[in-house]
Amino acid sequence: MVSKWAKRFYTILIFAFLYAPIVVLMVFSFNDSKNTAKWEGFTFRWYQTLSENSLIMKALYYTVLVAVVSALIAVVMGTLAAFGIHYMKTWRQKVVLNINSIPILNPDIVTGISLMTLFVAFKMELGLVTMILAHVTFNVPFVVLSVLPKLKQMSGDTLEAAMDLGATPWYAFRKVILPEIKPGIITGGLIAFTLSIDDFVISYFTTGNGVTNLSIAIYSMAKRGIKPEINALATLMFVFVLVMLILINKRTKIEEI
């Protein structure tokens, strides 16, 4: 019995540790004071100043734009790549999969500075385009890795059968393979989208020209000290994440059935 209570206590302690900072941010986003630690009454002021903060609004726009564009490109390229990789000879497959895992295993900072070196060497202006290119680069590997298992589960003969029955390769791909691997594609796309939204390090090194995403905006604000608007932003983002997670959870449950 003692151990049961000890377990409960430990669980509560860990969850408190995990949530305390988030709760603090959320509570103080409604605090009518510039000083975080003192409660001086309820206000929506920081949400208003947040919506009037053009830096953050622009950063939000770029974050979503980069995430959508890079996830879409990554999904198309990653799916096609997984399809090609699936039919490769073993040793070629191994080489390509090893290269594919480099952006996953490499520390973000190394990926960031190496892409920056590339862009600068080719005299590309750092900005929106370079940031999207960088995001596609770290997104594709995750799409490949989530589509590939679905291809492996598929029976190897279905494609042949469709072609024997007169389907063109493209038609067979669309009508036979695509429906089978669709869950993998959607998972890959969601991973790509969330990674892109959350990325700081790689964006930090590959952007310029006043193009910043939310992470970079938060970083530069936080470096200058504590700002109550960030609390409001954190609250909104937390609610957004929670809704997204519940949606995804529903999806996977449907898949399981």
Next chain:
Amino acid sequence: MLRKISSSSYLVWSLLFIIIPIVMVGFLSFTPVEGSGHTGFSLENYKRFMEPIYLKVLLRSVEIAFKATFICFLVGYPMAMILAKMDNRIRNLAVMLFVVPMWMNFLLRTYAWMTILGKNGILNKFLSLFHVEPLTFLYSEGAVLLGMVYNFLPFMVLPIYTVLTKMDNNLIEAAEDLGGNKITVFRKIIFPLSLPGVVSGFSMVFMPAVSTFVITNLLSGGQYMLIGNLIEQQFLVVNDWHFGSAISMFLMVLILLTMSVMNRLGAGIGEEGSAGIW
């Protein structure tokens, strides 16, 4: 035909954006800074990295990353066990709740600790209720360590949790039937079988911890230098890309070696440590 075409776009892409950038960084690292009087191949940048000031930074990074990993293990293993033994109904919910903070922007999570640990932060306000003078929590090694543990704890818990839930219960029951008490069963059965999860947890915490520069910049106010900060500084402040490249190459090799050793360890133990982030 279609099979070849379909992957070629990504092959070209990975050549352009994965291989070539790394080759370029490698090239920079082996060439001396312009205007230093030397040209051609040189090990100058690597030699410079072996100077005591920089070696100290490296050792400090490895040390603090290892400390963070170990604390994550000590705190995380019991948590993983508790989660794994929960009732099916509440377990999924509990695991989801455990993961939710991880989905929140990494910088916001780190920033949150700034507001708690700061001089006028919550913690000091709380302590002042007990008439404790304001303490400096922020801008110290402890704050950085806390930031690492907070951000990376799920990376330790999730792989261990996955291995524990997949574990064959018959083995545990057999051990109990044969007279093993709880501690023996844990020591001889549960823990050894969970090692693949522990191994992948170790590498998943150690890797981001050793290369971070964000946590150090925010929670130590830039006073505390780790290898990630050194790279950032060389590229964005000092503008010595050659030296920065050498450090990056070193870090990359260090990480890839650690990963392959860990992988081998995981494979040697038996089951592959396949528990990923997802």
